[in-house]
Amino acid sequence: MKIELLPVVKLEQLTPTIYALHLRSTYIAGTIQPGQFVNIKVQQSNYPLLRRPFSVASKEDDTITIIFDVVGEGTHILSKKEPGDVIDVLGPLGHPFTMPGRGSIPVLVAGGLGMAPMPILTQTLADHGITDVVTFLGARSKDSLIDYKLKNVHFATDDNSKGFHGTVVALLDAWLDSVKAGKVTVYACGPNPMLRALQSALRKRSVGGQVSLECVMACGVGLCQGCPVASVKGDKKYELVCKDGPVFDIHSVII
Amino acid sequence: MKIELLPVVKLEQLTPTIYALHLRSTYIAGTIQPGQFVNIKVQQSNYPLLRRPFSVASKEDDTITIIFDVVGEGTHILSKKEPGDVIDVLGPLGHPFTMPGRGSIPVLVAGGLGMAPMPILTQTLADHGITDVVTFLGARSKDSLIDYKLKNVHFATDDNSKGFHGTVVALLDAWLDSVKAGKVTVYACGPNPMLRALQSALRKRSVGGQVSLECVMACGVGLCQGCPVASVKGDKKYELVCKDGPVFDIHSVII
Amino acid sequence: MTDISTDFTLGSMVCRNRVWVASGTFGYGDECPDLVDVNKIGAVITKSLSLKPRDGNPPPRIVETPGGMINSIGLANIGLQRFLEEKAPFLRALNTAVIVNIAASTIEEYKEVLGRIEEADCCDGYEINVSCPNVKEGGLSFGTNISMTAEITRVLRPLTSKPLIVKLTPNVTSVSEFARAVQDEGADAVSLINTLIGMSVDVKTRRPKISTTTGGLSGPAIRPVALAKVYEVVKSVTIPVIGIGGITCANDALEFFITGAAAVEIGTANYIDPNIAVTIADDIEQYCRNNGINDVADIIGTLQTDQTISVVKSWL
Amino acid sequence: MTDISTDFTLGSMVCRNRVWVASGTFGYGDECPDLVDVNKIGAVITKSLSLKPRDGNPPPRIVETPGGMINSIGLANIGLQRFLEEKAPFLRALNTAVIVNIAASTIEEYKEVLGRIEEADCCDGYEINVSCPNVKEGGLSFGTNISMTAEITRVLRPLTSKPLIVKLTPNVTSVSEFARAVQDEGADAVSLINTLIGMSVDVKTRRPKISTTTGGLSGPAIRPVALAKVYEVVKSVTIPVIGIGGITCANDALEFFITGAAAVEIGTANYIDPNIAVTIADDIEQYCRNNGINDVADIIGTLQTDQTISVVKSWL
Numbered sequence A, B: 001m002k003i004e005l006l007p008v009v010k011l012e013q014l015t016p017t018i019y020a021l022h023l024r025s026t027y028i029a030g031t032i033q034p035g036q037f038v039n040i041k042v043q044q045s046n047y048p049l050l051r052r053p054f055s056v057a058s059k060e061d062d063t064i065t066i067i068f069d070v071v072g073e074g075t076h077i078l079s080k081k082e083p084g085d086v087i088d089v090l091g092p093l094g095h096p097f098t099m100p101g102r103g104s105i106p107v108l109v110a111g112g113l114g115m116a117p118m119p120i121l122t123q124t125l126a127d128h129g130i131t132d133v134v135t136f137l138g139a140r141s142k143d144s145l146i147d148y149k150l151k152n153v154h155f156a157t158d159d160n161s162k163g164f165h166g167t168v169v170a171l172l173d174a175w176l177d178s179v180k181a182g183k184v185t186v187y188a189c190g191p192n193p194m195l196r197a198l199q200s201a202l203r204k205r206s207v208g209g210q211v212s213l214e215c216v217m218a219c220g221v222g223l224c225q226g227c228p229v230a231s232v233k234g235d236k237k238y239e240l241v242c243k244d245g246p247v248f249d250i251h252s253v254i255i
Numbered sequence C, D: 001m002t003d004i005s006t007d008f009t010l011g012s013m014v015c016r017n018r019v020w021v022a023s024g025t026f027g028y029g030d031e032c033p034d035l036v037d038v039n040k041i042g043a044v045i046t047k048s049l050s051l052k053p054r055d056g057n058p059p060p061r062i063v064e065t066p067g068g069m070i071n072s073i074g075l076a077n078i079g080l081q082r083f084l085e086e087k088a089p090f091l092r093a094l095n096t097a098v099i100v101n102i103a104a105s106t107i108e109e110y111k112e113v114l115g116r117i118e119e120a121d122c123c124d125g126y127e128i129n130v131s132c133p134n135v136k137e138g139g140l141s142f143g144t145n146i147s148m149t150a151e152i153t154r155v156l157r158p159l160t161s162k163p164l165i166v167k168l169t170p171n172v173t174s175v176s177e178f179a180r181a182v183q184d185e186g187a188d189a190v191s192l193i194n195t196l197i198g199m200s201v202d203v204k205t206r207r208p209k210i211s212t213t214t215g216g217l218s219g220p221a222i223r224p225v226a227l228a229k230v231y232e233v234v235k236s237v238t239i240p241v242i243g244i245g246g247i248t249c250a251n252d253a254l255e256f257f258i259t260g261a262a263a264v265e266i267g268t269a270n271y272i273d274p275n276i277a278v279t280i281a282d283d284i285e286q287y288c289r290n291n292g293i294n295d296v297a298d299i300i301g302t303l304q305t306d307q308t309i310s311v312v313k314s315w316l
């Protein structure tokens, strides 16, 4: 990990509130693994005070991309960046997704902006020769379904504006009827309520997988102990999302 | 006085750090008097917390102009504004310059950004048919001599890069040798050390005048009592720069 | 706009809403008639009034800090006499609650000021600023001494039947003990917090940034401290608690209401927008409408805390 | 770069510079070797260590506030045993001063932890975190009780000849009384401030934003409070005062030095840049060079206050 001032290559607006920010970093592009994140100081002043964590969504040559939704002051400031600006980025951080066992089909399950780590995961799976991914993407409505660089996507929307009418977990669950439990590895990211539903759906079917968690972070590197998630494995009551995660065995954490 | 969201008409860069910001306000342009100021919230967030006071430097039709130097976070943010942005402005505020007595020549004396209220004063004097103004403008170096819309300007620089080599007060003092004390009214604005020198120079010659003061302000409207200046007139020990000033009789205040 | 109950009654004082303006941040209510309809404010609290006029401290009196500001105004005020002559008529004519805030350096001065205002009958209630130097105790602040704070309350209580609000300083170990003490002496409410003691230095000149070296820190920076103090006091008294500190918007005010404040006072935020109290009151009404709440009172003290983990609380 | 004296000696501990990292904000010094050359930090202060490992508090443990953050980590730490096994060797090998910060819930626990670290001889000094719940007193914080704070110092003092620094809490009426008390018991220095008690509420859920309701406020927002407390303590003790609170850059650190701090600790700012202490130390050296100062010590306590107006000070 390093702290670098990265030049903005491009800011792409994907929806009224969702953007893809492309930054140049030979170092991060060369070392990033899917599921890892970067911690961004959105501007030089002390406001906002803390860095903001974002999954690296994809990489191409010396460029990395983050996809973000404007939810507060920090992401608002990011949404005003333009080529010529530089941004203070710390990364890559955290524990990545690992490749599925031989013969296991990777099933990517994302809710809303939980899609962020999926493009680079898809890319990395392909680099490992694994191209039979199945992706399930859910959102409130079709306007927030971002299928940026995703493959073989099944959509679900709460408002029935695209694809399956219902949650992405319900859609996945129905689909799992058609496959053997041992044959798939789930990769998931999304809001906690969705992840809890997913956990119990998978547990019933004894399907395993990996989940990328989000939580408020102060440092992103293990200094503050501010990002615990309760764990059912090992002797520690809590693991740290920033250092031990953000990717965990989906059945090891109490979300 | 009102609080308005004013559209940015244009941001002009006058020097590497000094800008002229043109804002559209029919109301302020219609009511502003020379020496009055506006109090600006540089952006919508709570950072920076307080408004920043700026003299109105000139007006044209429905547009007012402020001239500012980038000295800190607030002015830095202002220097990034562009047409299409709106800025939260409270004004017009404060006690203005008053017109000189009949037959008295207005002598405008400014140090650095103290020139800010002088263009509109020049303009207003002309509107009153007074065109024989003499302006003395001093700065550290020629790069910070802003003679935007000033008339009949005598320059002074500390580093001898333009005009008189020395302070603007020394230049004025020499010039005053050639005029009768009762024949001029001084209008001054600038850093406090300059204003103190000016005060004593004028006192020696029994020349009167008006001075526009600066100080840190929290409210700009008399609510906080945060902007006192010691006064030698009246029964109050202090006057408020924002409400009783910023323009004072130059011999009434202890700067 | 009349569907939501926003009013708040404290003894004989009826306020149209629970969003007030804090002492020292709104002058005597007559400063910016162009910018604000004062009658829409829940209660106008005047700048602290002392018996004699006070010039206040030398400049500089204020400095901005991260998320806040430090002030050392020195309680500049026009004094009782001029207040009664110049301000009382305006305040009496207002169609909203008026609270006179009183500061003093002796118990006798508190009594005299309150007594004379009571005679003039120009307000609906009193707020007592106890964060003042007690000249008889070498300038130690009344407000950091629990028996002095109690005594001020005790001697003032019989002088008025109007609500008596004691404004507490946060610069003490246990503000709830002070709250209980003034409750026991008959205060109708407590308001908190006054400013935290703060300081800032100009590195270039090696001088403090305000003339008196230390001053009072206010603004959003102190909101978490204010909220924690209100939480502490709400749990330990039965009289209403008025929350003050760093409130800039309806959301901030709601944090205080949820925590248990019966009303809030807006301070520093008035400097950015003198109409902010009215805006916040309106926004809270709208919040109630949007959330099916009929009375702002129904929000108060609705904080959901997890009691099972409160034992670990003092470990940070 | 060797022209400026930056070092600071406290008893037997020699620090290469006066910019340290604060407890709880730098782990055990081994967390980000990629980002910082730990040996360039003036002193590394470890996360508070307790006798037994502590899991810490449930999430959420942190929330950002205006200019600051609230935390309630619950003193999550690996406990003495694992510390000695896993961290002590690394710390002993460091080529800079190492200060172990100790937290405990009984006097006996303080003694045992300090005693066992002393045996292991793996540090250059101790910082005692007294902002801990005293289980024998129903969880009241040691640090808000002057006699408990003094007693901790008294019982620990004979156990070590290394410097003993007592870290004071700001959540008291008069922090200088605490400083004097620990000075009288033989503390080599005091450090302050620990966090202010703060709170924040999620208006949507009506729940506190951290699981334990209140937590510790840190960051630039509290810098004015920290500086005022340091000023108060510097005037009343003769032992060195270590300044802590909201320092993010050399200018901030210089405010503390000018006010009289002998060294500073960087806390929250490490989360934004773990190398910030080194940068600040370098920038201060550069500042000295630019201003013809040969020794950082020459800046300390150079504050110019106007004595003639200090009488009006307590009127805000």
Ligand SMILES: Cc1cc2nc3c(=O)[nH]c(=O)nc-3n(C[C@H](O)[C@H](O)[C@H](O)COP(=O)(O)OP(=O)(O)OC[C@H]3O[C@@H](n4cnc5c(N)ncnc54)[C@H](O)[C@@H]3O)c2cc1C
Pocket: A037, A048, A052, A053, A054, A055, A056, A066, A067, A068, A069, A070, A071, A072, A073, A074, A075, A076, A113, A116, A117, A213, A214, A215, A216, A217, A246
């Ligand atoms: C490992 C990790 C990866 C992430 N990846 C992405 C990503 O690729 N794209 C993306 O848009 N977002 C991502 N997030 C969430 C992102 O960090 C927050 O949206 C962002 O910090 C909000 O900053 P803000 O200043 O705009 O909002 P704030 O003003 O800080 O907060 C606005 C709202 O968002 C909530 N929020 C703030 N921070 C977080 C957080 N860390 N997690 C969850 N909720 C939060 C707040 O509680 C508040 O309700 C990720 C978070 C983590 C921990």
Ligand SMILES: Cc1cc2nc3c(=O)[nH]c(=O)nc-3n(C[C@H](O)[C@H](O)[C@H](O)COP(=O)(O)OP(=O)(O)OC[C@H]3O[C@@H](n4cnc5c(N)ncnc54)[C@H](O)[C@@H]3O)c2cc1C
Pocket: B037, B048, B052, B053, B054, B055, B056, B066, B067, B068, B069, B070, B071, B072, B073, B074, B075, B076, B113, B116, B117, B213, B214, B215, B216, B217, B246
């Ligand atoms: C009535 C009045 C009229 C003014 N007119 C102009 C003008 O026309 N053009 C212009 O460029 N500036 C003017 N100023 C000064 C201007 O308000 C400050 O430069 C501005 O507030 C700085 O904001 P900042 O956030 O960039 O700097 P900050 O980060 O707030 O401060 C940077 C530096 O500037 C100093 N400073 C801050 N505010 C003031 C102030 N109000 N007066 C003096 N020094 C200050 C600070 O002490 C600090 O050293 C005026 C001030 C007043 C009171």
Ligand SMILES: Cc1cc2nc3c(=O)[nH]c(=O)nc-3n(C[C@H](O)[C@H](O)[C@H](O)COP(=O)(O)O)c2cc1C
Pocket: B224, B226, C022, C023, C024, C025, C047, C048, C071, C073, C075, C101, C129, C167, C193, C194, C195, C217, C218, C219, C220, C222, C244, C245, C246, C247, C265, C266, C267, C268, C269, D316
């Ligand atoms: C410039 C200024 C002057 C103040 N004057 C007084 C005062 O005269 N009497 C008083 O009781 N409080 C006074 N206060 C304190 C405020 O009423 C309020 O308690 C404090 O500022 C915290 O609220 P805030 O963070 O919303 O400003 C003053 C505050 C400021 C900033």
Ligand SMILES: Cc1cc2nc3c(=O)[nH]c(=O)nc-3n(C[C@H](O)[C@H](O)[C@H](O)COP(=O)(O)O)c2cc1C
Pocket: A224, A226, C316, D022, D023, D024, D025, D047, D048, D071, D073, D075, D101, D129, D167, D193, D194, D195, D217, D218, D219, D220, D222, D244, D245, D246, D247, D265, D266, D267, D268, D269
């Ligand atoms: C997340 C966090 C954890 C902390 N943990 C400890 C601790 O274990 N022991 C301690 O003495 N202080 C602890 N502190 C307090 C800091 O050391 C420091 O005193 C305080 O944060 C003020 O400094 P700052 O504003 O620079 O952060 C912690 C602070 C934070 C923010």
Ligand code: FES
Pocket: A216, A217, A218, A219, A220, A221, A222, A223, A224, A225, A226, A227, A240, A241, A242, A243
């Ligand atoms: S965010 Fe600091 S330890 Fe994880």
Ligand code: FES
Pocket: B216, B217, B218, B219, B220, B221, B222, B223, B224, B225, B226, B227, B240, B241, B242, B243
């Ligand atoms: S700036 Fe508030 S009274 Fe002048």
